[in-house]
Amino acid sequence: MRFLRAIGRAALRFLAAAGRLAIFTFVSLSYCVRPPIYVSQILRQFVEIGYYSLPVVGLTTLFTGMVLTVQTADGFGDFSDENAVATIVVLSVTRELAPVLAGLMVAGRIGASMAAEIGTMRVTEQIDALTTLATNPYRYLIVPRLIAGTAMLPLLVVVGNIIGIFGGFLIAVYELGYNGHQFIARSWDALETIGVVSGLVKAAVFGFLIALMGCYHGYHSKGGAQGVGMATTNSVVSASILILSFNYIITGLFFAA
Amino acid sequence: MSAAQSDIMTETPKISLQNLHKRFGPVEVLKGLSLDIAKGESVVVIGGSGTGKSVMLKCLLGLMEPDEGKIFVDGEETTHLRGAARTDLLAHFGMLFQGGALFDSLSVWQNVAFQGLQRHTLTRAQARDLAVRKLADVGLKPEVADMMPVELSGGMEKRVALARAIATDPDIILFDEPTTGLDPIMGDVIDRLIVKCTKELGATTLSITHDMASARTIADRIAMLYDGKLIWQGEASSIDDCGNPFVDQFVNGRAEGPIQMPVQAG
Ligand SMILES: Nc1ncnc2c1ncn2[C@@H]1O[C@H](COP(=O)(O)OP(=O)(O)OP(=O)(O)O)[C@@H](O)[C@H]1O
Ligand SMILES: [Mg+2]
Numbered sequence: 001m002r003f004l005r006a007i008g009r010a011a012l013r014f015l016a017a018a019g020r021l022a023i024f025t026f027v028s029l030s031y032c033v034r035p036p037i038y039v040s041q042i043l044r045q046f047v048e049i050g051y052y053s054l055p056v057v058g059l060t061t062l063f064t065g066m067v068l069t070v071q072t073a074d075g076f077g078d079f080s081d082e083n084a085v086a087t088i089v090v091l092s093v094t095r096e097l098a099p100v101l102a103g104l105m106v107a108g109r110i111g112a113s114m115a116a117e118i119g120t121m122r123v124t125e126q127i128d129a130l131t132t133l134a135t136n137p138y139r140y141l142i143v144p145r146l147i148a149g150t151a152m153l154p155l156l157v158v159v160g161n162i163i164g165i166f167g168g169f170l171i172a173v174y175e176l177g178y179n180g181h182q183f184i185a186r187s188w189d190a191l192e193t194i195g196v197v198s199g200l201v202k203a204a205v206f207g208f209l210i211a212l213m214g215c216y217h218g219y220h221s222k223g224g225a226q227g228v229g230m231a232t233t234n235s236v237v238s239a240s241i242l243i244l245s246f247n248y249i250i251t252g253l254f255f256a257a
Numbered sequence: 258m259s260a261a262q263s264d265i266m267t268e269t270p271k272i273s274l275q276n277l278h279k280r281f282g283p284v285e286v287l288k289g290l291s292l293d294i295a296k297g298e299s300v301v302v303i304g305g306s307g308t309g310k311s312v313m314l315k316c317l318l319g320l321m322e323p324d325e326g327k328i329f330v331d332g333e334e335t336t337h338l339r340g341a342a343r344t345d346l347l348a349h350f351g352m353l354f355q356g357g358a359l360f361d362s363l364s365v366w367q368n369v370a371f372q373g374l375q376r377h378t379l380t381r382a383q384a385r386d387l388a389v390r391k392l393a394d395v396g397l398k399p400e401v402a403d404m405m406p407v408e409l410s411g412g413m414e415k416r417v418a419l420a421r422a423i424a425t426d427p428d429i430i431l432f433d434e435p436t437t438g439l440d441p442i443m444g445d446v447i448d449r450l451i452v453k454c455t456k457e458l459g460a461t462t463l464s465i466t467h468d469m470a471s472a473r474t475i476a477d478r479i480a481m482l483y484d485g486k487l488i489w490q491g492e493a494s495s496i497d498d499c500g501n502p503f504v505d506q507f508v509n510g511r512a513e514g515p516i517q518m519p520v521q522a523g
């Protein structure tokens with residue numbers, strides 16, 4: 001009896017949390033399409049998310065491209081050549097590795113800092129202060145972050161694609177002694193619209209999810225520094241899980257059947 | 258003060274809280290709080306920690322909704338206002354938060370002139386001028402305008418928060434423990450600034466505090482919140498011989514009396 005009650009309570013808590021998140025998402029989106037929009041806040045977030053994440057995303061995809069080339073060449077053994085390696089590198093990087101790894105890295109960097117910043121504003125009553133200064137906190141804090149997250153992650157992934165393939169090129173030419181012209185020509189052929197587009201769509205969705213989790217957990221944090229710390233952790237963990245599961249869903253939509 | 262008192266009887270009160278109830282889970286914090294404040298009057302609500310003073314202000318501002326009861330501003334009901342109507346109403350309010358609540362990503366002048374900047378009623382240059390003028394009103398030099406909130410001392414922070422609260426010349430200003438955490442001298446400086454600024458604006462004010470010195474300086478009228486209700490209210494000068502044992506105990510800060518503090522047995 002007590003066991004059943006515990007399960008019931010957990011289920012109710014889960015439903016309540018899901019409902020809160022759904023309402024938060026709906027309200028935020030409804031403000032995204034109704035003016036006024038705080039352009040200066042959006043630009044600030046563009047810089048924060050897009051520009052300052054470049055090094056992290058660049059390094060991650062560079063090393064990934066390099067490792068992928070070494071492993072692919074090794075895996076194909078005697079059959080390994082420019083064509084095989086270039087095809088594998090281009091497909092893997094553009095379809096999966098650049099969007100997912102960039103998403104996870106940005107979730108750690110940006111999602112956490114959004115949750116910490118908004119959470120601190122919540123527990124120090126700065127969000128209440130915004131409201132009393134006749135400024136809607138959704139418009140001023142949440143909307144700019146959602147827009148910037150959704151817009152910036154695809155750009156980061158475009159850069160990540162280029163750097164990742166370049167990393168593969170470096171290893172192919174300077175480690176494995178492959179023909180550089182042939183590698184580039186083959187890479188260019190291997191680039192297909194659906195692979196690149198699906199990668200960018202994933203990136204946009206991941207960027208939205210990262211910003212949504214950072215904002216949601218920050219906005220609902222309570223109880224001082226400890227609460228803010230918990231919001232930060234929760235935003236990174238939930239964004240990462242959502243990224244991996246939505247990656248599967250979107251891949252299914254593009255490539256199944 | 259007696260003029261203000263008689264106004265309550267004849268005119269519509271500027272602010273009227275009627276029978277407010279608010280509960281958090283099993284705990285009922287407000288249990289039928291009623292308070293009328295006349296135009297231009299300064300009312301101070303005193304009461305112990307956790308009695309719901311901040312909750313009362315948040316209900317008035319619409320940051321929380323009361324479970325029961327009604328709130329009127331200028332005779333119009335505002336209890337459940339939302340959206341644009343709430344925003345328009347809040348443009349008439351100034352609020353000094355318990356912790357200052359300055360935006361720490363913005364400089365001091367951007368904090369003070371926040372509302373003008375965001376609503377585009379002022380250009381940047383005008384907003385800066387306004388901020389510098391308001392900072393002067395609270396006794397701060399123009400150099401402070403370009404500092405960031407983290408660089409301020411506690412007393413300066415309160416002054417900047419006060420400057421922000423009065424920046425739009427609001428007709429209603431709320432103060433949540435304006436002197437808590439300050440030394441007694443700085444506390445008195447802030448109290449005097451509050452009196453000066455609000456009288457100059459002719460604003461109606463509602464303050465909450467548990468600092469009796471502060472209450473005596475600011476208040477025309479004092480009310481005491483206990484057990485979710487206002488158990489006493491009267492002119493500030495009459496508080497020492499009000500004959501109410503609860504008020505007496507609070508004013509004199511005695512541990513013994515009708516107010517029981519829950520003390521955990523060690
Ligand atoms: N958002 C909230 N959720 C749950 N409980 C709350 C919330 N806000 C306030 N409370 C509870 O309401 C009670 C009154 O809180 P309030 O902040 O109004 O006290 P206060 O009178 O301002 O005290 P202090 O003088 O210490 O500031 C407290 O017991 C507090 O735990
Ligand atoms: Mg309080």
